[in-house]
Amino acid sequence: MLLTVTDLRKTYATADGDFDVLRGVDLSLDAGQTLALTGESGSGKSTLLHLIGGLDVPDGGRIVLDGTDLTALDDAGRARMRRETVGVVFQQFNLIPSLRVVDNIAFQARLAGRHDGAWCDTLAERMGLTPQLRKYPEQLSGGQQQRVAIARTLAPRPRLVLADEPTGNLDEAAAAQVLALMLELVTDTGAGLLMVTHSDRLAGQMQRRLHLSRGVIA
Numbered sequence: 001m002l003l004t005v006t007d008l009r010k011t012y013a014t015a016d017g018d019f020d021v022l023r024g025v026d027l028s029l030d031a032g033q034t035l036a037l038t039g040e041s042g043s044g045k046s047t048l049l050h051l052i053g054g055l056d057v058p059d060g061g062r063i064v065l066d067g068t069d070l071t072a073l074d075d076a077g078r079a080r081m082r083r084e085t086v087g088v089v090f091q092q093f094n095l096i097p098s099l100r101v102v103d104n105i106a107f108q109a110r111l112a113g114r115h116d117g118a119w120c121d122t123l124a125e126r127m128g129l130t131p132q133l134r135k136y137p138e139q140l141s142g143g144q145q146q147r148v149a150i151a152r153t154l155a156p157r158p159r160l161v162l163a164d165e166p167t168g169n170l171d172e173a174a175a176a177q178v179l180a181l182m183l184e185l186v187t188d189t190g191a192g193l194l195m196v197t198h199s200d201r202l203a204g205q206m207q208r209r210l211h212l213s214r215g216v217i218a
């Protein structure tokens, strides 16, 4: 199993007292699997993704990723997992404005010490970005920028891809097209994909689907 989440709990301290956002979440994901995570606004989907991505720490439960218990790692260990095992795509593209597309795509892989020029070229080609490689992000459309962000995430060949509404800024046709490309590439690399979405149509493109409600998987 690539990812096993067991009895995961997270409580936020707020002005109105403690708020138990995750109250014992269980889920698992195999390598090569795609899983959609749905749930109403505020149900804790982003919180769950942040915990699995090692960006925040839970208050209880376990996350085992690629054989490593994330909850037993210190900050440095989690940072290493983020760099070496996990790729994250957010709704905001977060491209680096001063870098050409070609260097944006390679950025994360270079940081991880795993740059592979041929694989970056393949990603660019599959994403239809070859004519844009010398351009800067501001010269691209929103859909093109999102494809650059996805290529950048896949360049270091992460074992697990976490995506939070990755096509939320695109119209429905563009979103479906970008997701189809992402699913193809993720499946080809044998990674697992966990994607948060509000769209039934996009969730329907994935192999499995889970719904988060009242802090647990319904």
Ligand SMILES: Nc1ncnc2c1ncn2[C@@H]1O[C@H](COP(=O)(O)OP(=O)(O)OP(=O)(O)O)[C@@H](O)[C@H]1O
Pocket: 012, 013, 014, 021, 039, 040, 041, 042, 043, 044, 045, 046, 047, 048
């Ligand atoms: N750092 C924080 N401190 C306090 N409360 C928080 C914090 N982060 C999130 N929350 C609260 O926790 C709940 C879950 O937030 P989260 O962003 O995980 O939900 P979500 O399901 O991703 O929502 P959406 O679909 O609207 O993005 C919300 O009620 C939010 O206000």
